[in-house]
Amino acid sequence: MTVTADHTVMAEPRPCERCSKVSLLWVVGRCADCIAELGLQDDRTEYDAWKADVQAEYGRK
Numbered sequence: 584m585t586v587t588a589d590h591t592v593m594a595e596p597r598p599c600e601r602c603s604k605v606s607l608l609w610v611v612g613r614c615a616d617c618i619a620e621l622g623l624q625d626d627r628t629e630y631d632a633w634k635a636d637v638q639a640e641y642g643r644k
């Protein structure tokens with residue numbers, strides 16, 4: 584049986600860089616809750632910083 588590693592899926596509990604909550608679902612250090620918050624807040628600074636990290640990690644699409 585061959586197991587294919589999918590590097591975009593991180594199913595490993597890790598603390599969020601932003602809120603320190605341990606989460607199973609996170610992208611480049613931010614948990615899903617934080618990413619939702621980043622996308623909703625008026626100040627785009629944090630969201631843009633997160634997006635830049637995503638592009639650095641996974642490349643431009």
Ligand SMILES: [Zn+2]
Nearest residue numbers: 599602614617
């Ligand atoms: Zn968080």
